Amino acid sequence: MNRDSNAYTFIFATIMVIVVASALAIAATSLQPMQAENVRQEKMQNILTTIGIDVERAEAAEQFNKYITEQIALRADGSIDKDVNAFNIDLAKEVKKPVEDQLFPLYKASVEGQNFYIIPLRGAGLWDAIWGYISLEDDVNTIKGAVFDHKGETPGLGAEITQSWFEERFKDEKILNDNGEFVGVNVMKGYSGGNNKDDNAIDAISGATITGDGVTDMIKDRLAYYIEYLKTQKVNVALNN
Incomplete structure (x- = not known):
């Protein structure tokens, strides 16, 4: 075949596309187990971070099994689905379902005799x-x-929700008001409460009002489905003491 012909160029280009696509597909398939394991370890790492256990990703599984005492899949009515592994629940898919069909994962942890709910x-x-x-x-x-x-939040603005200085603002904040009613935590623009941990509010990120509102709504919307179950846990703790 004439190498200067259009037919040769077309065939050569087609073969190269097939070869490269096949190589990329093989590479992607072979890397999937490693990527899935990295995601699993990062998830464990993040869960542990909320209770003050900072570990390297490679050590996350071992520490997760050490501190996480129970994994629960709740229904919207507060009942427990014992047939579902809470760790495998994909919230990105769950939130698209009707509330009555959703599952709500909950993790119980114990650190030096103190219990936590994640x-x-x-x-x-x-x-x-x-x-x-x-x-x-x-x-x-x-x-x-x-x-x-x-x-996909804006670097330097909404993306700052991942920074430790913002996350630490939530530490010791309350989700119930003085009357014991669930209100969540309000990420408030122009907040002037200083270090007040009892006003159900923290200072927002400058220039990221909408992202801050998203965090406010996310906390209130998701925690609302756990409150009744958590109140039963509080009663059990009081009875045991």
Whole structure:
């Protein structure tokens, strides 16, 4: 075949596309197990971070099994689905379902004799999805820690929700008001409460109002489905003491 012909060029280009595509497909398939394991370890790492356990990703599984005492899949009515592994629940898919069909994963942890409840979060920022984890102390009111992440928030603005200085603002904040009613935590623009941990509010990120509102809504919307179950846990703790 004439190498200068259009037919030769077309055939050569087609063969190269097939070869490269096949190589990329093989590489992607072979890397899938490693990528899945990295995602699993990072998830464990984030859950542990909310209760003050900072570990390298490679050590996350071992420490997760050490501190996480129970994994629960709740229904919207507060009942437990014992046939579902809470760790495998994909919130990105769950939040698209009707509430009555959703599952709500919950992790119980124990660190040096103190119990914690860790709740996964999922919501919407300015440009795309935001998510994270928040842990509550035994009183099911005081926040122990929080971790946030995002898909496409603006660097230097909404993307700052991943920074430790923002996440630390939630530590010791309350999710119930003085009357014991669930109100969540308001990420408030122009907040002037200083270090007040009892006003259910923290200072927002400058220039990221919509993302901050997304965090506010995410916490309130997701935790609302856990409150009744958590109150039963609080009663059990009181009875046991």
